[in-house]
Amino acid sequence: MAATVRWGSGLHVAVPMAKRGGLSYSKSEIDRIGDRLRDEQVESEILVKLDAYRESFEPAYQEVVSRIREELKIAPTGRPGKSIPSILHKLNRESIRLSQMQDIAGCRIVVVDIPDQDEVLRLLGRLFGDARTIDRRIRPSHGYRAVHVVARIAGLPVEIQVRTDLQHLWAEYSEMMADAVDKDVKYGEGPVELRELLASAARLVQDLESIPATAELAWREERRLDVINMFQKLIRDGEKLRR
Amino acid sequence: MIFVVVYDRKAGAVLETRRFANEQLSDAKAYRQRCELQHAARSDEVEVVILDAENEEALKQTHGRYFGGAQEMLDRAAERSRHR
Numbered sequence: 001m002a003a004t005v006r007w008g009s010g011l012h013v014a015v016p017m018a019k020r021g022g023l024s025y026s027k028s029e030i031d032r033i034g035d036r037l038r039d040e041q042v043e044s045e046i047l048v049k050l051d052a053y054r055e056s057f058e059p060a061y062q063e064v065v066s067r068i069r070e071e072l073k074i075a076p077t078g079r080p081g082k083s084i085p086s087i088l089h090k091l092n093r094e095s096i097r098l099s100q101m102q103d104i105a106g107c108r109i110v111v112v113d114i115p116d117q118d119e120v121l122r123l124l125g126r127l128f129g130d131a132r133t134i135d136r137r138i139r140p141s142h143g144y145r146a147v148h149v150v151a152r153i154a155g156l157p158v159e160i161q162v163r164t165d166l167q168h169l170w171a172e173y174s175e176m177m178a179d180a181v182d183k184d185v186k187y188g189e190g191p192v193e194l195r196e197l198l199a200s201a202a203r204l205v206q207d208l209e210s211i212p213a214t215a216e217l218a219w220r221e222e223r224r225l226d227v228i229n230m231f232q233k234l235i236r237d238g239e240k241l242r243r
Numbered sequence: 244m245i246f247v248v249v250y251d252r253k254a255g256a257v258l259e260t261r262r263f264a265n266e267q268l269s270d271a272k273a274y275r276q277r278c279e280l281q282h283a284a285r286s287d288e289v290e291v292v293i294l295d296a297e298n299e300e301a302l303k304q305t306h307g308r309y310f311g312g313a314q315e316m317l318d319r320a321a322e323r324s325r326h327r
Binding site: 037042043044047048051055065075076077078079080081083084085086088089107108109110112165166168169172173175176179180225228231232235238 | 252253255268272275276279280283286287288289290291292293294295296297301302304305306307308312313314316317320321323
């Protein structure tokens with residue numbers, strides 16, 4: 001099967017569809033795909049190879065997402081294959097090769113608060129006993145807090161991101177500002193004003209989420225709305241930093 | 244439902260959202276490949292992503308930055324608080 005696509009300013013090329021399953025690339029071949037992507041050679045041949053690589057995760061992805069949906073009755077949003085800019089950014093900024101990426105396939109679950117997050121983590125732990133849990137609530141990454149559970153199916157990793165509403169709000173806002181102002185802010189670099197703004201927002205969320213679950217619900221909800229209001233002020237301040 | 248979202252990171256704007264039925268994953272992947280080639284010259288800025296969500300509302304909840312700015316995301320978080 002081939003798809004005719006428009007390439008650049010008008011050249012049409014026939015792109016064979018990546019074959020289903022049974023990936024036969026070696027680790028070094030996979031890393032060569034990454035190297036060529038990094039060298040900004042996004043052309044049909046390399047894209048077909050990348051698609052075949054992304055597709056090799058599909059059975060593992062389908063199993064993880066189906067089990068979460070059917071056995072836990074939780075509705076994650078799945079992302080069967082990491083996008084090219086995300087792969088490129090990771091290859092360029094981190095000392096990681098394409099074959100080492102744990103999040104080629106993944107899904108995301110957003111819950112309301114920490115008790116819900118802990119409960120989802122407990123259920124995921126029961127469902128995928130040998131999964132690796134990376135708790136970025138304990139060790140945030142430049143303000144990013146969430147929990148990532150990496151399940152392995154037939155040796156292939158599938159990353160499950162579990163975020164609270166406010167962790168998610170911070171992550172999405174930070175991603176948006178990184179795109180608009182400076183990508184390096186995700187790595188603790190970039191303009192100091194933006195770093196401080198994101199650090200303030202992260203502290204707000206972290207402080208709120210440190211309130212024990214035993215505290216009165218109405219009081220916790222009031223604090224949560226306070227944080228949302230303060231976040232709103234930070235977002236207004238952040239508008240001045242956009243290019 | 245499967246969504247193919249074409250998002251211009253630099254502009255912070257969705258260029259296209261195309262919907263596919265759950266059984267059309269192969270079609271969605273072919274479409275993603277077509278879009279990735281179309282935007283190859285800006286491959287570090289234009290994100291083409293397949294997302295598989297229960298419905299559009301669920302997608303907006305988990306991938307809000309594709310659907311509006313920071314204020315919309317904040318409004319959704321506040322709304323969720325009010326409906327607890």
